[in-house]
Amino acid sequence: MKLAVVGGGSTYTPELIDGFARLRDDLPIGELVLIDPDAVRLERVGGLARRIFARQGHPGRVTLTDDLAAGAEGADAVLVQLRVGGQAARLRDETWPLECGCVGQETTGAGGLAKALRTVPVVLDIAETVRRVAPDAWIIDFTNPVGIVTRALLDAGHRAVGLCNVAIGLQRTFAGLLDLPPASLHLDHYGLNHLTWELAVRHGGPDGPDLLPRLVADHGERIAERLKLPPALLARLGAVPSYYLRYFYAHDEVVAELREQPARAAEVAAMEERLLEMYADPALDTKPELLASRGGAFYSEAAVALAAALLGRGAPGTAPGSVQAVNVRNAGTLPFLPDDAVVEVPARVTARGAEPLPAPTLDPLFAGLVAHVTGYETLALDAALRGGRDRVFAALLAHPLVGQYDRADALTDRLLAHNRDHLPWA
Structure with missing residues (x-):
């Protein structure tokens, strides 16, 4: 099996590599190609990737290239994770909207629109190359804004599914609070990318009993603290919103905070410099703890689960046709939206693609x-x-x-x- 990662020089990539190594029985990769135009980043990230594979006894080969067509040729799946303009563009996205009294954020509001305008044409060009050299490959889009980018890919006829780590992160959080295995929890996760609510937390599968009332009653303050929202709001909503909903529910409060504190982009840029220094150390053969602060928690597990199911392997620890929260065509799932909209919902994923589960009626x-x-x-x-x-x-x-x-x-x-x-x- 051949997988290619576009944006393979990202500081996120070792998280992905660690997942590929740990879950190799679920996703047996023969060749992993990291594709990136930045030779320095690619060499440092790629070197660490090879050392992680070697340490964990993964037999797969890690290939590095700046040639998209050569790297993607014959791939079974291509994961796209890129940031057009880098952290410098992100820093701008987070700052100039504040001048107009609007939230500065890289995936929503005015900053999110700027990112979409920069990103969509680039991703579509990449997808056309993939279609030419690997016509049967699945494209897994992890590039923000995921909903808009995935819709662009689907509108252009590509075999694509969008992926975000919000659902799997909340699943892990809830499992820890309930002292249950994460795989035993199914989230009724509905909405759009970065605009979702957990309407139920079901034990044992999509038809299992709902533990959300117990979760909010026993742990509402801790959950609200993580979301930076009042506990009473969770009780009034009867649902757990994603942390991105704070930009909507507490917009003016967030704007005031952002005007007073350093931009997240500046913090991440400094962190990336430190990570790249660490990746250059030939003795490093595990993902460093600092990477957890970079963002993208559980990204590797979500990516492996999705790739495995799309390639007919089933998700880790489950039967083929596993249910995962992904970005797919609405196709009647939320009846108040157009069919061609892209929604983020639980879907049964197989080698045929992702088919959304029937949705509850949204309040x-x-x-x-x-x-x-x-x-x-x-x-x-x-x-x-x-x-x-x-x-x-x-x-x-x-x-x-x-x-x-x-x-x-x-x-x-x-x-x-x-x-x-x-x-x-x-």
Whole structure:
């Protein structure tokens, strides 16, 4: 089995490598190709990847290349994890929206739109190359904003599934609080990428008893503390929102915080420098503890589970056709959304793809926001594909974190000014 990772020089990659090594019985990789245009990062990350494989006795070969076509040729699956513009672009995404009183964040709001505009054309170009050299390969998209990028891939006819680590992270958190094995918990995880709620926490599978009321009653304060939201809100919602919902439920509070504290991008950039120094150490043959602070917790396990199921191997510890939270076509799952929207929901994943499970009826409190953001995502994808100031303005005006014409105008000007190097039409 051949897997390729586009963006293989990412500091995230050793987390992925560790998962591939530990779970090799579930996903037997013969060749793993790391693809990246940055030779220095690729060599350091690739060297550590080889040492991790060797330490854990993995027989697979790790190949490094900056040639996308050569690296992806004949691959069974291609995982895409890239950041167009690097941490410098992320830093801008997190700062200029604050000038207009809006949250600065790399996957939602105005910053998230900027990232989508930079990213969608690049990922589509990559996917066309993959289609040419590996026409049967599955594309696993871990590149943010995952929902918009996955929709772009599906609209272009690619075999693609989007992946986020929010669901698996919450599953692990809940399992720890309940003192249960993570695999025994199924989450009723519904919404859009970075806009989801856990409507139930079921023990033993999709039809199991719901432990969410007990979880909130016994551990609501700890969960709320992690989300930086009031415990009473969880009780009133009757659900556990993803931590990204704080940007919506406490927008002004978050803006005030972001204006007072260093940008996360600056913190991550410094962390990446330190990680790359560590990766260069020829004695290092495990993922360093510092990597846990980089983000992407349980990313490797989610990626292995999805790749294994798509390639007919089944997810780790489960039978083929396992249920996983992924980004897929709506196709009637949430009946108030268009069929061609991309939603993040539990789906049964097999070699044929991901088929969403029947969904419960979403409370209007959740459904209204999902519909609103879906409208924004439709406009955002149109702007990413066709460009134009008016399309950028329309997407910003439609976003619930913007929603005022004067702010949308000011944000449009700033977005274009900060992203001209990545937007030829601008």
